[in-house]
């Protein structure tokens with residue numbers, strides 16, 4: 567059934583990028599729909615480590631955020647990170663800025679709750695977009711919701727398998743531009759409950775294992791590796807993680823622990839190559855725009871920053887009455903300046919470290 571109302575903007579995807587965009591447009595006076603295929607809270611394969619800049623960016627953008635985040639339960643404050651290279655001595659960092667771990671199901675539901683509370687936006691959940699007919703306006707269809715809507719502008723925040731990117735840019739994820747990552751929850755791990763642990767092994771480069779505490783004796787444990795290199799490892803990624811826990815350097819810490827969930831895998835679309843993030847009547851953000859960090863694989867911060875940049879740019883589009891690809895090139899520029907430089911730098915580091923693993927220790931010492 568066609569909703570005869572035409573939206574100014576359809577934000578497809580209500581993860582961190584989509585919620586940031588919706589909050590950014592919440593008081594714009596524009597008619598906005600925030601669409602997601604799932605009902606929240608929903609699971610999302612993730613390390614559950616919320617990068618500090620994700621929080622500080624939201625604090626700067628929205629006066630209400632600090633109090634709301636303070637009241638968010640079940641987040642776990644992290645004091646330090648420990649990097650262990652090839653079974654060597656740990657290199658420890660102590661964070662000045664607060665850093666938190668929290669299950670993504672809870673963090674993303676929290677962001678959507680803020681959209682409900684503070685933004686004038688129609689929220690359509692359990693509304694999987696399975697067809698977009700580009701036009702003026704665009705037609706957006708959902709089989710499972712049995713509905714269609716029209717929108718003059720689309721902000722694609724629909725993650726790694728973005729239908730927006732597929733329709734407008736005909737792009738597919740390549741092995742060179744993705745990391746494959748697996749994670750599971752464990753209880754009863756004998757590691758410091760206030761430290762994020764990173765284990766880097768020469769035979770699994772570029773990539774690393776992690777153990778991130780979530781409080782209440784639960785750890786998020788995982789492994790990620792560049793997808794083109796993962797194909798050269800004899801074991802399947804899920805088996806690599808299980809083997810590391812059973813027989814790697816952490817086996818004593820995991821002795822007697824209990825696995826609470828299956829090993830769950832997904833790809834991370836890493837950035838650092840030049841690309842286009844927009845065109846006539848649309849923008850891409852977060853994972854849909856390949857903006858995750860190539861070195862560490864984090865993408866929540868980049869999703870939030872790009873979601874906010876998209877909101878600011880889209881409000882300008884309507885102010886200037888210009889939704890064209892030419893005008894949207896300004897958004898590409900803001901992404902290249904705001905995020906792209908760091909991604910390109912980290913992509914070069916990732917390639918260097920894969921070729922010359924001994925640089926890892928030097929790099930870690932310099933970072934310290």
Ligand SMILES: Cc1cc2nc3c(=O)[nH]c(=O)nc-3n(C[C@H](O)[C@H](O)[C@H](O)COP(=O)(O)OP(=O)(O)OC[C@H]3O[C@@H](n4cnc5c(N)ncnc54)[C@H](O)[C@@H]3O)c2cc1C
Pocket residue numbers: 578579580581582583584601602603604610611612613614615616617693694695696723724725726727728729747748749788830831832833834851852853854858863864865866867869
């Ligand atoms: C195993 C793993 C571990 C990771 N660990 C970390 C970490 O610890 N820290 C970190 O910062 N990053 C981590 N990342 C990366 C991080 O998860 C992503 O970069 C981040 O989620 C990107 O946010 P996003 O809003 O762009 O996309 P998403 O969070 O993927 O949100 C996209 C949303 O779009 C919806 N959607 C998708 N398709 C449709 C459709 N057709 N119709 C309607 N809705 C749709 C989805 O339901 C989803 O809610 C990890 C990734 C993986 C796979």
